[in-house]
Amino acid sequence: KSALNPEQFLAFLGYMGLSIFAYVLSYWMIPKIAKLTEKADIFGYDINKKGTDAGKIKIPESLGIVPATIYLIFNIIGILFTRAYMPDLIMSHISGLLAITFIVFLGFADDVLDLAWRYKLLLPPIASLPVIVAYTGGTQIVLPQLIRPYLGQTIDLGPIYYLYMIMLSTFQSNAINIYAGVNGLEVGQSIIIALSIAIYNVIEISTQQQHLFSLMIIVPYISSALALYNYNRYPSKVFVGDVFCYWSGMTFAVAAVLGHFSKTLMLFCIPQLINFLYSLPQLFGIIPCPRHRLPRYDEKTGLLYPIKTNLTLINLMLLIKGPTSEKNLCRVLLSFQILSSFQQQPLVRKMVKSQVEL
Ligand code: UD1
Numbered sequence: 506k507s508a509l510n511p512e513q514f515l516a517f518l519g520y521m522g523l524s525i526f527a528y529v530l531s532y533w534m535i536p537k538i539a540k541l542t543e544k545a546d547i548f549g550y551d552i553n554k555k556g557t558d559a560g561k562i563k564i565p566e567s568l569g570i571v572p573a574t575i576y577l578i579f580n581i582i583g584i585l586f587t588r589a590y591m592p593d594l595i596m597s598h599i600s601g602l603l604a605i606t607f608i609v610f611l612g613f614a615d616d617v618l619d620l621a622w623r624y625k626l627l628l629p630p631i632a633s634l635p636v637i638v639a640y641t642g643g644t645q646i647v648l649p650q651l652i653r654p655y656l657g658q659t660i661d662l663g664p665i666y667y668l669y670m671i672m673l674s675t676f677q678s679n680a681i682n683i684y685a686g687v688n689g690l691e692v693g694q695s696i697i698i699a700l701s702i703a704i705y706n707v708i709e710i711s712t713q714q715q716h717l718f719s720l721m722i723i724v725p726y727i728s729s730a731l732a733l734y735n736y737n738r739y740p741s742k743v744f745v746g747d748v749f750c751y752w753s754g755m756t757f758a759v760a761a762v763l764g765h766f767s768k769t770l771m772l773f774c775i776p777q778l779i780n781f782l783y784s785l786p787q788l789f790g791i792i793p794c795p796r797h798r799l800p801r802y803d804e805k806t807g808l809l810y811p812i813k814t815n816l817t818l819i820n821l822m823l824l825i826k827g828p829t830s831e832k833n834l835c836r837v838l839l840s841f842q843i844l845s846s847f848q849q850q851p852l853v854r855k856m857v858k859s860q861v862e863l
């Protein structure tokens with residue numbers, strides 16, 4: 506089925522317009538709620554400023570709860586659109602919405618209770634349950650070119666597909682959460698991934714209805730997260746909390762699974778993959794894993810220096826580029842994110858391919 510007749514297009518434009526409202530509302534609410542979280546003792550110390558001990562700067566924490574809640578309102582309103590134009594997808598929409606709602610609740614609980622890693626890992630699988638029980642779409646995945654001569658174009662994973670969905674949401678949520686600790690990085694990387702998902706859907710929209718649906722899931726995310734970025738970018742006025750990372754990861758997983766392009770989503774997340782693989786020795790406890798794996802801040806120069814035993818892409822980038830300011834480090838890391846996501850877009854891939862053929 507191809508998507509978008511003129512009537513649908515207008516209704517969709519209306520929904521996009523509504524997403525701008527999500528931005529305005531989030532932008533207005535975040536500073537107000539920030540006062541309340543700080544009063545409720547939900548705050549963090551800005552570690553890369555004056556170090557952990559001396560001259561600590563207190564920043565209100567967990568402000569991801571604001572755009573996430575506003576996003577949910579708009580996602581619920583979006584059900585009207587699905588009901589009118591894509592009734593076959595109504596079950597997908599409601600179950601995806603339920604999973605995102607569930608993870609926002611669990612993420613905020615994690616921020617307040619500061620759960621240990623072994624429990625954190627369980628949150629995305631639990632929150633994925635609504636999608637797992639309600640999913641009735643195909644369980645095939647498209648195989649890479651290389652192995653197609655042997656196994657064919659697609660392979661039906663059957664029940665393993667459900668395991669694959671759980672792993673995707675778990676990876677997405679945690680991979681964003683552990684690629685963090687520099688002002689603006691959590692929201693910045695997430696917005697770039699979300700934009701990549703949106704652009705991909707727009708390019709593919711004429712092929713299948715699912716891309717329109719996926720676009721509906723992701724656009725209000727982009728607008729509400731952008732409002733948070735305004736306050737979280739260097740120098741942070743608020744911190745986003747684990748609730749933000751989980752909300753983002755689950756939203757991406759829902760948009761990709763129900764839009765049928767989960768492999769492409771993984772390709773948008775090359776920096777997260779590198780950071781995750783590089784982190785493995787610490788995640789498995791082979792090398793000790795401190796509470797924070799950040800670089801070292803030097804008060805004399807005001808720059809960040811790599812700590813070699815903290816195996817994150819943040820430290821690796823500092824090793825490659827040399828010491829730099831927190832603001833510039835975030836800029837470099839986000840540029841890398843843009844580059845790696847951008848080169849996965851179908852249009853760019855086609856261009857590169859035809860260049861190679863020439
Ligand atoms: C993950 C990382 C941890 C990293 C932390 C930073 C792993 C296994 N865990 O833990 O290494 O230090 O994220 O978010 O890789 N903070 C800053 N500046 C920022 C963002 C955060 O100083 O720009 C500090 C603040 O004290 C904030 C705290 O990090 O309160 C938030 O940490 P939290 O999200 O609870 O850490 P984890 O997700 O458990």
Ligand code: MG
Nearest residue numbers: 682685746747
């Ligand atoms: Mg975190």
